[in-house]
Amino acid sequence: MPGDPLLAVRGLSTWYELRRWGFLHQGWVRAVDGVSFQLAEGEAVAVVGESGCGKSTLAKTLLGLLRPLRGEVWFEGRRLSTADDWRWYRRRVGYVQQDPYGALPPFLSVRRILEEPLVVNGVSSPSKRRAQVVEALEAVQLVPPEEFLTRFPHMLSGGQQQRLVVARAILLGPRLLVADEPVSMLDASVRAEVLQLLRSLQQRHHLSVVYITHDLSTVRHFCERVLVMYAGKLVEQAHVGDLLREPQHPYTQALLAAIPDPDPDNAKRLRPVPPGEPPSLVRPPEGCRFHPRCPAAIPGVCDRREPPDFQVRPGHVAACWLYEGARTVTVVSAAEGAESR
Amino acid sequence: MAPLLRVEELRLYFRTAAGPVRAVDGVYLEVGRGRTVAVLGESGCGKTSLARAILRLLPRNVAHYSGRVLLDGEDLMDLPEEQFRQEVRWVRLSLVPQAAMNSLNPVLRVGDQVAEPLWLHGRVRRPEEARDHVAEALRRVGVPTEFADRYPFELSGGMRQRVAIAMALVLRPQLVVLDEPTSALDVLTQANLLNLLKTLRWELGTSFLLITHDVATASELADDVALMYAGQIVEFGPAERFLTEPTHPYAQALRASVVGLREERAPQPLPGRPPSLLNPPAGCRFAERCPARFDPCGQAPPLVPVEGGGRVMCWLYTQEASHAR
Numbered sequence: 001m002p003g004d005p006l007l008a009v010r011g012l013s014t015w016y017e018l019r020r021w022g023f024l025h026q027g028w029v030r031a032v033d034g035v036s037f038q039l040a041e042g043e044a045v046a047v048v049g050e051s052g053c054g055k056s057t058l059a060k061t062l063l064g065l066l067r068p069l070r071g072e073v074w075f076e077g078r079r080l081s082t083a084d085d086w087r088w089y090r091r092r093v094g095y096v097q098q099d100p101y102g103a104l105p106p107f108l109s110v111r112r113i114l115e116e117p118l119v120v121n122g123v124s125s126p127s128k129r130r131a132q133v134v135e136a137l138e139a140v141q142l143v144p145p146e147e148f149l150t151r152f153p154h155m156l157s158g159g160q161q162q163r164l165v166v167a168r169a170i171l172l173g174p175r176l177l178v179a180d181e182p183v184s185m186l187d188a189s190v191r192a193e194v195l196q197l198l199r200s201l202q203q204r205h206h207l208s209v210v211y212i213t214h215d216l217s218t219v220r221h222f223c224e225r226v227l228v229m230y231a232g233k234l235v236e237q238a239h240v241g242d243l244l245r246e247p248q249h250p251y252t253q254a255l256l257a258a259i260p261d262p263d264p265d266n267a268k269r270l271r272p273v274p275p276g277e278p279p280s281l282v283r284p285p286e287g288c289r290f291h292p293r294c295p296a297a298i299p300g301v302c303d304r305r306e307p308p309d310f311q312v313r314p315g316h317v318a319a320c321w322l323y324e325g326a327r328t329v330t331v332v333s334a335a336e337g338a339e340s341r
Numbered sequence: 342m343a344p345l346l347r348v349e350e351l352r353l354y355f356r357t358a359a360g361p362v363r364a365v366d367g368v369y370l371e372v373g374r375g376r377t378v379a380v381l382g383e384s385g386c387g388k389t390s391l392a393r394a395i396l397r398l399l400p401r402n403v404a405h406y407s408g409r410v411l412l413d414g415e416d417l418m419d420l421p422e423e424q425f426r427q428e429v430r431w432v433r434l435s436l437v438p439q440a441a442m443n444s445l446n447p448v449l450r451v452g453d454q455v456a457e458p459l460w461l462h463g464r465v466r467r468p469e470e471a472r473d474h475v476a477e478a479l480r481r482v483g484v485p486t487e488f489a490d491r492y493p494f495e496l497s498g499g500m501r502q503r504v505a506i507a508m509a510l511v512l513r514p515q516l517v518v519l520d521e522p523t524s525a526l527d528v529l530t531q532a533n534l535l536n537l538l539k540t541l542r543w544e545l546g547t548s549f550l551l552i553t554h555d556v557a558t559a560s561e562l563a564d565d566v567a568l569m570y571a572g573q574i575v576e577f578g579p580a581e582r583f584l585t586e587p588t589h590p591y592a593q594a595l596r597a598s599v600v601g602l603r604e605e606r607a608p609q610p611l612p613g614r615p616p617s618l619l620n621p622p623a624g625c626r627f628a629e630r631c632p633a634r635f636d637p638c639g640q641a642p643p644l645v646p647v648e649g650g651g652r653v654m655c656w657l658y659t660q661e662a663s664h665a666r
Contacts, residue, residue, distance in 0.1 A: 050527040050528060050529065051527055157614045158384075159614070187383040187384055187554065188383065188554065188555070188556065188595065188598055188599050189383065189594065189595055189598040189610065189611035190610070190611075190614075191598070191608070192598050192607075192608035192609065192610040193610035193611075193612070195608075196610060214527065214528065216528075216602055217557075217600065217601060217602040220600070220602075220605075221600075221607050221608065244602065244603075254529065255528055255529065256602065258528050258529050258531070258532035259528060259532075259557070259602050260532075260535075260557040260558070260560060260561050260601075261557065261560075261601030261602055261603050261604065262556045262557050262559075262560045262584050262596070262599065262601055263560055263584065263601070264560065264580055264581035264584045264585065266557075266560045266561045267377075267539070267560065267561060267562055267563060267564070267580065270536045270539060270540070271532045271535070271536055273529055273532045273533045273536065274529065277497055277499070277530075
């Protein structure tokens with residue numbers, strides 16, 4: 001049905017169990033704790049946050065590599081609950097890893113690397129496999145493909161390796177790509193190239209993309225919406241332009257203020273930074289998880305009750321008590337945001 | 342007045358099975374008193390090797406090491422190793438190594454580590470004296486003094502990084518080399534640490550040589566920028582010019598490939614990759630990727646002075662360029 005989200009996530013929690021001597025339960029690391037969002041078909045969202053905020057755990061959950069403890073994941077209108085559902089789902093999701101060199105088997109040629117998923121998924125005709133491999137290489141602009149087929153990963157530059165990883169991810173024609181920090185290991189001049197490739201594939205094949213990153217300065221041109229994560233929770237969701245122009249959550253504001261632009265005046269002034277460090281995910285603070293560091297924290301409120309998602313404007317929500325007058329929402333859809341533009 | 346540090350024709354080659362790797366190949370660099378120079382370059386361009394060459398922290402497989410490193414007018418290359426260790430390294434020149442937060446000794450208490458250079462260089466004679474020095478060094482970098490009794494694993498990454506900086510500053514050297522001081526840290530921790538480095542600069546007047554791959558980090562601290570490409574400094578000059586009107590075609594392409602958070606334009610990728618340092622091209626090393634390439638680029642370009650200070654290694658700014666047009 002048009003307008004239906006491709007992926008819908010409600011109250012998703014992925015926790016890791018802490019044990020002593022391998023069996024005594026010690027507690028939980030709440031890496032992803034009650035996350036809800038939707039992803040429309042052909043839409044790219046960035047999940048932004050600092051290390052340890054749970055964004056990679058969210059990526060692994062969305063890839064079906066970790067089973068969530070609680071919450072619902074819906075894909076193409078089907079709720080994923082049984083192992084069969086997840087297996088069906090995994091064929092429709094592509095994974096772009098962070099470290100291209102680590103993600104590519106060093107002793108396999110490009111041809112073997114790309115044929116492997118086809119063999120596993122039952123494409124038995126060698127000529128058909130070859131055609132698909134060549135097509136994937138062309139799609140990621142590793143051309144002419146014949147030249148690359150016999151090469152090994154170490155013979156490729158960092159940017160080419162990452163494009164090979166992308167080729168492998170799109171080989172089976174997925175509907176969704178999960179890219180976990182796809183450019184953080186690459187040099188600045190190569191980053192733009194890989195991100196532009198992902199963007200063009202997204203638009204050409206009408207793919208949806210979840211782009212996990214810690215680098216807000218790369219999101220503007222490569223996604224429609226941004227989800228900001230802090231200590232296992234989504235604290236703000238908005239269209240990329242709105243978020244960069246008018247961040248609402250104090251954490252997002254602090255994050256944006258801390259990022260320098262290449263400006264000669266930077267060296268002359270100090271940057272405002274909130275005190276402290278992100279909380280432990282084993283015993284997160286009560287109420288809003290950012291309240292111990294928040295300059296705008298309201299005593300008696302922020303340290304007691306957990307803020308729901310308040311809708312600041314259509315398509316823009318912030319989990320923050322400062323916006324208590326606004327209406328609350330359970331899940332923000334991409335369509336709402338689109339109306340406001 | 343002569344600059345604090347002046348590096349001329351510095352070369353450092355490493356021996357490998359495939360032949361010598363020319364990691365640093367004829368580098369020319371200046372650091373003024375109280376100034377911060379950012380050595381900016383992409384991975385593999387030789388910027389960490391340059392730092393090691395200046396501090397003479399060499400691995401075993403050095404094939405060739407030559408040039409001049411003048412500190413306060415004195416050529417450090419002439420000093421025998423023992424004298425260099427006793428009088429220069431850490432006393433006048435110190436280093437905050439890459440991933441410094443993981444370079445602390447895990448079995449030594451933080452305070453004992455910071456005190457180590459003081460003992461080795463005979464600055465303290467009694468433990469109480471060392472303790473006072475350490476407390477002051479930690480206070481200076483914003484680490485609570487009671488952390489002196491802790492082990493590195495009990496500190497967060499940002500705090501460990503600060504301890505490494507305290508160690509580099511404890512003998513009050515004239516120049517501190519910072520090798521990628523913020524690259525492994527989160528955005529907010531990074532901003533915090535850059536604030537600290539700025540404050541230290543203003544308060545102590547120490548000179549810094551900042552090694553980084555990140556244009557934005559360079560803009561936070563640098564007075565001057567030295568842009569490195571394939572073992573050479575291709576552009577050197579005031580940070581302001583580099584950030585607003587870069588001179589060398591590589592500098593221009595690099596600036597275009599990086600967009601700031603508040604910039605609306607789309608980033609322009611730079612196609613191709615740097616040449617191998619095993620046998621780099623005889624001419625300009627950027628020529629293969631350069632949009633402005635013309636005839637003379639097949640030969641090694643000269644260092645041309647630029648208006649407003651600094652130099653650029655490019656044929657475009659010579660007589661040949663005006664003849665060619």
